[in-house]
Amino acid sequence: MRRLVAIALALCSTSAIAATDPRTVPTRLSSEWQAKTRELFKQAIEIPSVHNRGETHRVAELLAGQFRTAGIPDSDIHIMPYEALPGDNTVALIVRWRSPHATKKPMLILGHMDVVEAKRSDWKYDPFVFREEGGYFYGRGTSDMKNGDVATTMAAVKLISEGFKPDRDIIFFYSGDEETRGVGATLGSTKWRNLTDAEFGLNADGGCPSYDEQFRPLGCGISMAEKTFQTYFFTTHNPGGHSSRPRPDNAIYDLADALKKVQAYRFQPMQNEVTRAYFAERAKQEGNSQLGQEIRAWLANPNDGKAADAIEANPLEVGFTRTRCVATMLQAGHADNALPQSATATVNCRIFPGVQPTDVQAELQKLVGPNVEVKPDPNYIGVPTPASPLRPDVLAAVTSAVHKVVDPRMDIYPEMSTGASDGSFFRAQGIPVYDIDGSWGISPIDERAHGLDERIPVRAMYDDVLYWEMIIRSLAG
Amino acid sequence: MRHLLASAALIALVSTAGSAAGPKLTSAQRDATHAMFEHIIDIPTVIGRHNVPEEAQYVADQFKAGGFPAEDIHVLPYHTESATTGADETAALIVRWRAAGPTSKKPILLMGHMDVVEAKVEDSTTDPFKMVERDGYYYGRGTIDMKDGITAITQAMINLKAAGFRPKRDIVVLFTGDEETNGIGARKGATEWLDLLGHPEYGLNADGGGCGLNVDGSLAGCGMQTAEKTFAGYTFTVRNRGGHSSKPRKDNAIYSLAHALDKLEAYRFTPKLNETTRAYFTAKAAMDKTALGDAERKWLAHPNDGEAADFIEASESEVGLTRTRCVPTRLFGGHADNALPQLATAMINCRIFPGEDPNAVKAELETLVNDPTVVVTRNDDYVASLASPLRPDVTAAFTVAVHALHPGMPIFPEMSTGASDARPFRVAGIPIYGTNGAWVQVPTDFRAHGKDERIPVQSLYDNVVHWQLMLKDLAGK
Numbered sequence: 001m002r003r004l005v006a007i008a009l010a011l012c013s014t015s016a017i018a019a020t021d022p023r024t025v026p027t028r029l030s031s032e033w034q035a036k037t038r039e040l041f042k043q044a045i046e047i048p049s050v051h052n053r054g055e056t057h058r059v060a061e062l063l064a065g066q067f068r069t070a071g072i073p074d075s076d077i078h079i080m081p082y083e084a085l086p087g088d089n090t091v092a093l094i095v096r097w098r099s100p101h102a103t104k105k106p107m108l109i110l111g112h113m114d115v116v117e118a119k120r121s122d123w124k125y126d127p128f129v130f131r132e133e134g135g136y137f138y139g140r141g142t143s144d145m146k147n148g149d150v151a152t153t154m155a156a157v158k159l160i161s162e163g164f165k166p167d168r169d170i171i172f173f174y175s176g177d178e179e180t181r182g183v184g185a186t187l188g189s190t191k192w193r194n195l196t197d198a199e200f201g202l203n204a205d206g207g208c209p210s211y212d213e214q215f216r217p218l219g220c221g222i223s224m225a226e227k228t229f230q231t232y233f234f235t236t237h238n239p240g241g242h243s244s245r246p247r248p249d250n251a252i253y254d255l256a257d258a259l260k261k262v263q264a265y266r267f268q269p270m271q272n273e274v275t276r277a278y279f280a281e282r283a284k285q286e287g288n289s290q291l292g293q294e295i296r297a298w299l300a301n302p303n304d305g306k307a308a309d310a311i312e313a314n315p316l317e318v319g320f321t322r323t324r325c326v327a328t329m330l331q332a333g334h335a336d337n338a339l340p341q342s343a344t345a346t347v348n349c350r351i352f353p354g355v356q357p358t359d360v361q362a363e364l365q366k367l368v369g370p371n372v373e374v375k376p377d378p379n380y381i382g383v384p385t386p387a388s389p390l391r392p393d394v395l396a397a398v399t400s401a402v403h404k405v406v407d408p409r410m411d412i413y414p415e416m417s418t419g420a421s422d423g424s425f426f427r428a429q430g431i432p433v434y435d436i437d438g439s440w441g442i443s444p445i446d447e448r449a450h451g452l453d454e455r456i457p458v459r460a461m462y463d464d465v466l467y468w469e470m471i472i473r474s475l476a477g
Numbered sequence: 478m479r480h481l482l483a484s485a486a487l488i489a490l491v492s493t494a495g496s497a498a499g500p501k502l503t504s505a506q507r508d509a510t511h512a513m514f515e516h517i518i519d520i521p522t523v524i525g526r527h528n529v530p531e532e533a534q535y536v537a538d539q540f541k542a543g544g545f546p547a548e549d550i551h552v553l554p555y556h557t558e559s560a561t562t563g564a565d566e567t568a569a570l571i572v573r574w575r576a577a578g579p580t581s582k583k584p585i586l587l588m589g590h591m592d593v594v595e596a597k598v599e600d601s602t603t604d605p606f607k608m609v610e611r612d613g614y615y616y617g618r619g620t621i622d623m624k625d626g627i628t629a630i631t632q633a634m635i636n637l638k639a640a641g642f643r644p645k646r647d648i649v650v651l652f653t654g655d656e657e658t659n660g661i662g663a664r665k666g667a668t669e670w671l672d673l674l675g676h677p678e679y680g681l682n683a684d685g686g687g688c689g690l691n692v693d694g695s696l697a698g699c700g701m702q703t704a705e706k707t708f709a710g711y712t713f714t715v716r717n718r719g720g721h722s723s724k725p726r727k728d729n730a731i732y733s734l735a736h737a738l739d740k741l742e743a744y745r746f747t748p749k750l751n752e753t754t755r756a757y758f759t760a761k762a763a764m765d766k767t768a769l770g771d772a773e774r775k776w777l778a779h780p781n782d783g784e785a786a787d788f789i790e791a792s793e794s795e796v797g798l799t800r801t802r803c804v805p806t807r808l809f810g811g812h813a814d815n816a817l818p819q820l821a822t823a824m825i826n827c828r829i830f831p832g833e834d835p836n837a838v839k840a841e842l843e844t845l846v847n848d849p850t851v852v853v854t855r856n857d858d859y860v861a862s863l864a865s866p867l868r869p870d871v872t873a874a875f876t877v878a879v880h881a882l883h884p885g886m887p888i889f890p891e892m893s894t895g896a897s898d899a900r901p902f903r904v905a906g907i908p909i910y911g912t913n914g915a916w917v918q919v920p921t922d923f924r925a926h927g928k929d930e931r932i933p934v935q936s937l938y939d940n941v942v943h944w945q946l947m948l949k950d951l952a953g954k
Contacts, residue, residue: 116812116813116815116816117812117813118812119812122812122819122820179813179815227723229815231814231815242895243804243806243826243828244706244797244802244828244894244895245796245797245894246796246797246802246804248791250742250804250805252738252805252806252808252823253738253739253742253805255735255808256734256735256736256738256739256742257735257739259731259732259735260732260735260736260739263729263732263735318724318725319723319724319725324723324725326722326725326729326817327729327731327732327735327810327811327818328722328731328811328813328814328815328816328817328818329731329810329811329812329813329814329818330731330734330808330809330810330811330818330821331808331809331810332805332807332808333805333806333807333808333824334807335806335807336710336806336807336824336826336856337708337806337826338806339804339806340805340806340807340808343808345731345810346811346814348722348814348815350722350723377814417723418723418724419721419723419815447720447721447724448720449720449721450719450720450721450722450813450815450816450817451718451719451720451721451816451817451819452718452719452819
């Protein structure tokens with residue numbers, strides 16, 4: 001699940017220098033490694049590793065083949081089959097790159113190989129045909145997150161080929177159901193712990209640097225805490241009947257009323273250590289702008305709900321001030337000429353850390369009233385997870401790599417992720433996880449994870465290989 | 478689709494000495510009627526089971542055995558199919574009883590359908606395709622919708638012929654094989670088979686009309702169906718860029734759809750009266766001393782009195798009779814629980830007042846929704862159904878036949894809110910009247926399409942007499 005860029009409009013507006021389009025800056029990855037990266041990326045994108053399609057194992061085999069060819073022995077490459085959603089047979093890939101003389105506990109690099117559904121009819125081009133156009137690579141998974149799979153794998157292959165020997169074991173863990181149930185990460189952090197145990201984890205799910213549309217750097221947020229993911233089903237029932245004789249009550253109308261209430265509702269604003277640090281940084285960047293003033297007002301007085309509402313309404317800060325819930329799916333009725341006997345909406349919530357999903361359920365139930373049934377998705381019950389402590393070595397490694405590979409002007413700061421990722425399962429089991437991928441995009445036009453015509457700038461893909469090479473050298477070298 | 482008297486139980490009525498006071502069948506005629514009815518009830522003429530041709534052949538054989546020449550009996554196989562109902566090889570039956578001498582009058586068409594709605598053994602008290610007689614009823618799928626009418630028309634013609642009746646104009650029978658699903662037989666009847674039918678002047682449909690007796694034995698009334706609303710489907714479609722559900726956008730396809738549905742819920746089309754509904758409400762108002770009767774009198778006196786019309790429309794017994802009605806029947810939206818919806822659709826089922834253009838209704842829906850992001854499209858190409866003018870000769874024949882069996886029975890012209898085989902003929906300029914004479918107890922016997930469908934034993938035989946009386950009157954002069 002791709003974490004989205006939040007921070008914005010960083011630089012002081014007095015700068016008179018015309019900004020350079022970062023997409024036009026040449027990558028420093030050699031053409032030989034560009035070709036290898038492009039080929040692996042193409043093959044990965046063209047495997048439709050959507051849940052229930054039984055294709056994810058092909059991504060695992062593709063990545064495993066890269067490690068094998070680079071010289072990792074078969075005994076350290078594990079393709080682990082498991083069942084995710086009922087009937088969805090998928091796999092995880094676990095690869096251990098051993099240190100000849102380990103001096104530190106292992107380091108874990110996390111990713112996922114599955115992608116969200118993409119319908120051919122919704123997209124301009126086939127989402128599972130890899131395309132390069134106008135400085136972008138297009139296709140489902142180009143930003144969430146086959147880019148991270150390819151960058152981490154390719155960085156390892158490149159380092160091995162250059163004779164680099166890590167001073168700690170590096171474990172690569174790629175799950176097969178991050179977008180649906182997270183069973184892989186659950187197993188990876190528990191049952192398969194003998195293969196994955198590590199001092200800390202680095203998650204390649206979601207690039208941290210970004211630019212605005214004027215090409216000003218927006219900084220790079222390292223996610224150390226995350227909201228709890230919980231889906232609820234809202235269901236209305238009705239006796240139904242023949243559609244030629246409409247009843248005064250109708251399951252679809254009742255559901256529509258409930259959804260309008262959800263649309264208008266705002267949860268109580270909240271702060272924690274990570275978001276306070278984040279907003280303190282944002283206030284500095286924003287200076288005296290309207291948003292900057294609102295953030296300062298809210299930090300000074302956490303009970304200033306008006307300021308919090310203004311911040312939440314800013315497209316750059318959506319989801320950072322509180323729990324958010326949104327309707328994502330609808331299903332109702334059984335025949336075109338029959339009144340609906342039931343109507344169901346899927347409402348997806350991202351719950352502020354520390355708040356229990358059962359409390360959110362009660363709040364939603366109160367909001368929509370007793371005639372609408374509100375139930376959590378039985379396939380996934382969210383568990384709140386603790387924030388990871390900020391490690392100076394990780395911060396230093398990310399800062400150095402972002403400044404060298406992407407842009408020396410990028411600020412690095414802590415962040416709370418509004419999405420849930422595989423990291424949460426490891427955090428819950430005592431392994432701190434930092435979301436630090438180095439790929440970047442233009443905000444908001446490149447924020448297309450889970451959406452239409454998903455893409456990544458070509459340079460961002462290539463640079464991410466260099467970025468991970470630097471991260472590994474600095475944290476395991 | 479069987480239309481049953483809707484106005485029934487609400488009307489205070491004179492009590493009667495009992496039904497079926499008039500002419501009766503001989504015991505040989507009863508036996509023949511019983512045998513034919515049982516035989517065809519036991520043939521499951523449900524779409525996809527390929528049984529209609531067998532039934533058509535059986536009914537054709539009855540006509541042949543009754544002395545109708547083979548060259549005037551046509552079993553016409555045809556294919557029926559649609560995306561939602563499935564497919565079948567079905568058949569229609571056309572029988573022409575030629576006038577005894579030269580005539581300038583065009584034929585009278587007698588209509589019915591041989592197919593039935595699905596019925597499952599596990600949902601029924603006894604096997605719905607094995608006719609049983611119990612408690613004064615015949616039970617089985619099709620007993621009132623509408624193998625009673627198929628049997629009555631066939632037996633009435635056979636009996637009249639045996640009795641030496643010589644029609645003064647042609648009588649032509651069309652029994653279709655897919656009224657409950659796709660109505661292709663009726664469309665063929667109104668187009669490519671029209672020559673075979675001799676371009677009838679008007680039609681009498683056994684799939685409409687019918688009489689009701691209240692539980693206390695009092696007379697509820699008989700309906701003569703002269704108009705039907707136009708069935709038309711529409712889709713509301715909302716598209717959105719979508720995105721990640723952790724970052725809700727201000728615009729959301731599901732919320733836009735919910736607002737459109739909210740407007741539809743509150744909306745009422747302009748009330749309308751036509752010849753049929755005016756006569757219907759006049760007859761009803763004359764007998765109804767309640768607030769509903771007051772509203773009917775007010776509306777008839779002042780057709781622009783929207784408040785009176787709204788009061789009538791809100792009555793459970795009159796839903797759909799005062800205007801066009803549209804209701805949402807199905808919803809679809811979204812593609813993943815963790816993605817903002819890119820697409821949300823609602824299926825809107827409309828029953829349009831006779832004569833109104835479905836394209837005009839589309840324009841009215843667009844104006845109502847008043848949101849450029851909500852696109853309104855039509856799901857079919859049905860054209861406006863028309864009301865058939867009230868013919869004094871048909872009304873008189875129906876009245877005389879009804880009163881012969883049920884003295885004092887009130888008679889109402891009716892507009893059906895459902896759709897039937899009559900539509901393509903009305904559209905082609907051939908008026909159709911629903912004039913079946915079977916009676917049931919209301920509302921306990923309203924079981925068309927439902928569980929344990931049944932007809933009173935005596936009603937089956939009375940209906941044969943009813944059609945004999947009608948045909949002698951209308952084709953004997």
